[in-house]
Each structure stands twice: as structure tokens, then as C-alpha cells.
Amino acid sequence: MKSLAELQAIREKMKDKVVLREGSNDIRVVVGMATCGIAAGARPVLNAFVEEVNKEGLSSRVTVSQTGCIGICQFEPVVEVYEAGKEKVTYVKMTAEKAKEVVEKHIKGGKVIAEYTVDRAKL
Numbered sequence: 001m002k003s004l005a006e007l008q009a010i011r012e013k014m015k016d017k018v019v020l021r022e023g024s025n026d027i028r029v030v031v032g033m034a035t036c037g038i039a040a041g042a043r044p045v046l047n048a049f050v051e052e053v054n055k056e057g058l059s060s061r062v063t064v065s066q067t068g069c070i071g072i073c074q075f076e077p078v079v080e081v082y083e084a085g086k087e088k089v090t091y092v093k094m095t096a097e098k099a100k101e102v103v104e105k106h107i108k109g110g111k112v113i114a115e116y117t118v119d120r121a122k123l
Contacts, residue, residue, distance in 0.1 A: 026061045026062070026083065026084050027058075027061055027062045027063070027081065027082065027083050027084075027107060028062075028063045028064075028065065028081070028082040029049050029053070029062060029063070029064045029065070029079060029080075029081055029082075029107070030065055030066070030067050030079065030080045030081075030082070031045055031046040031049065031064070031065070031066050031067070031077065031078075031079050031094075032066075032067060032068070032069065032070040032076060032077065032078040032079070032080075033046065033066040033067065033068070034068045034069035034070075034073075036069065036073040036076050037069075037070075037073075037076045037077050037078065039076075040076035040077050041076075041077050041094075041095065042066075042076065042077035042078075042094075044095075044096045045077045045079065045094045045095065045096055045098075045099050046064070046066055047096070048096035048097075048099035048100055049064045049079070049099050049102075049103065050064050052099065052100050052103040052104075053103060053107070056103060056104075056107075056108060058103070058107060058108065062107055070090075072090075072092065072118065075092035075093055075118065076092075076093075077092075077093070077094040077095075078090065078091070078092055078094070078118075079091040079094050079099070079102070081102070081106060081107070089106070089112050089117060090117060090118040091113070091116045091117055091118075092116065092117065092118050093116075094116070098113075098116055101113060102116070
């Protein structure tokens with residue numbers, strides 16, 4: 001078993017990553033992490049959102065979490081962005097690079113990146 005000091009050091013190191021996955025802030029980013037999402041690359045997408053939100057200092061207003069199947073497996077990885085008082089935005093076929101762009105343009109800048117949304121996907 002690790003000492004209390006070692007456990008506290010681990011807790012501090014992981015604090016930023018865990019805090020982003022909890023809470024109820026103004027903006028919620030939900031990444032589909034069912035088997036289909038993980039197979040399509042959702043884990044790096046989730047990690048990119050967590051890292052970018054933390055890097056940009058947005059953790060006081062943005063929560064990043066994961067969910068199971070969103071129901072549109074052919075468009076995985078799927079990310080849903082919920083903002084208070086606004087309609088949900090569903091991003092599809094996400095990558096870590098696109099996730100960083102969503103944080104910069106949508107989360108920080110307030111502009112939805114339409115070409116990444118389910119509305120623009122060929123259903």
C-alpha cells in the first residue's frame with residue numbers, strides 16, 4: 001500500500017482530469033464511449049477535450065464526461081455539446097484535432113463548427 005503522502009501526490013496529479021468529468025457547469029461536453037465509439041477512436045477524443053479545456057482554463061464553466069451508446073454508430077466518435085439555454089450540438093466523426101478546434105471555436109468562441117455536425121453528415 002502506498003503512503004498517505006504518495007496517495008495525495010497522485011490525487012493532485014490527476015485532479016485536473018477528474019474535476020473536468022464531474023459537476024454541472026454551463027457547458028457539458030459528452031463523448032460517446034460505448035464499444036463502437038472506443039473502436040472508432042473516442043478515447044483520444046475524450047482525452048483531447050479534457051486536456052484542451054484544462055489548458056484553456058475553462059474548467060470552471062465546462063464539464064467533460066462520457067456516456068454509452070448515443071445511437072448513431074456509423075458516425076462515431078460522437079460528441080454532444082450542451083449549453084444552458086441553447087439546443088444541443090452533435091458533432092460526428094470526431095478526432096483529437098477536431099476536438100481541439102471545437103474547444104477553440106465553439107466552447108471558447110461561441111461558434112458552432114457546422115461541417116462537423118450531424119446535420120451536415122450524410123444520413
